Amino acid sequence: EPAPCACGKCGSERLHKLGEVVSKTLECEPRRWKIIEHVREKFSCRDCEAITEAPAPSHPIPRGFAGPNLLAMVLVNKFLLHQPLNRQSKTYAREGVEIDVSTLADRIGACVVALDPIIEAIRIHIMSAERIHADDTTVPVLAKLKTVTGRIWTYVRDDRPFGGTDPPAALFYYSRNRAGEHPQSHLAGYVGLMQADAFDGYNQLYKAQRKPAPILEAACWSHGRRKFFDLAKSGEAPIASEAVRRIDILFEIERTINGKTPEQRLAARRDKSRPIVADLEIWMRQQRTLLSSGNDTAKAINYLLNRWAAFTRFLDDGRICLSNNAAERALRGVAVGRRNWTFAGSDAGGNRAAAVYTLI
Structure with a gap:
């Protein structure tokens, strides 16, 4: 605030500074949308007439228009804050930016492809653990004239209870049903301890003849x-x-x-x-x-x-x-999310959700 120029009581201009008083106000600036233009000069060679220009900037989606921050915001809003894409589309429209729901869905698919190397690195990290937690939960999937009950599976690495220094992580998979072939496929190369609930689909993993070796079961x-x-x-x-x-x-x-x-x-x-x-x-x-x-x-x-x-x-x-609560906690976000977005639109949508949940 501007300093006073005269005494508020007698009007004298002979003021001497004693100090200052600070007043604080918590404020929030509305989200700003902007177009970022990358200008790349083109040159023509006078000798051979070849055209030379600087390489295009790297982009998460080839020839895509959405920037990485916008894409990250859409993923986090959907899978961490549980906002369906149709609700996001309406929110952006109110802010003056119209993005169709189908466009947002396509961008999520493209992001999953771009992020696959990171997801694979997380998978390798989890499958190299001495001990993992396993669990699954239901997820409705849109089918002809109805929804069917699909599954989201999770495998969690958390070494903190026994003082491990490796970072915790969770890996998610989607399947159309709860057949035992799915966890057997997910854990095909895993050897170690697995904490899980009693489920017949896991039984093949514990058998002595399993290759490369049986998984040791620890009940909850x-x-x-x-x-x-x-x-x-x-x-x-x-x-x-x-x-x-x-x-x-x-x-x-x-x-x-x-x-x-x-x-x-x-x-x-x-x-x-x-x-x-x-x-x-x-x-x-x-x-x-x-x-x-x-x-x-x-x-x-x-x-x-x-x-x-x-x-x-x-x-x-x-x-x-003593318990399998680490896996239960990992699935909590899926349970909250499905109450908001109600169902996965397809098997492809279920696989995308599992991939993004792995990151988030």
């Missing part, structure tokens, strides 16, 4: 606990409530060792968790004899006992997590 205690928790909520399932209490002790131990080295985690688990797991197994087998085979609590007990080797593998390996 969150899923095992959830079956008991849902029963305990009614207040009329004392066995389920006791199972939840015992499993919660395991999670409390895990919180104290999260981020420590595999050796430290393993030592703590052998000292604290192993006795609790051993008692839990004995207790569950005793309780199962008191229940009918069709009882819901008995089914929850069988879910754990039938996969006991996979559930207890964490006691012998400090790298393994």
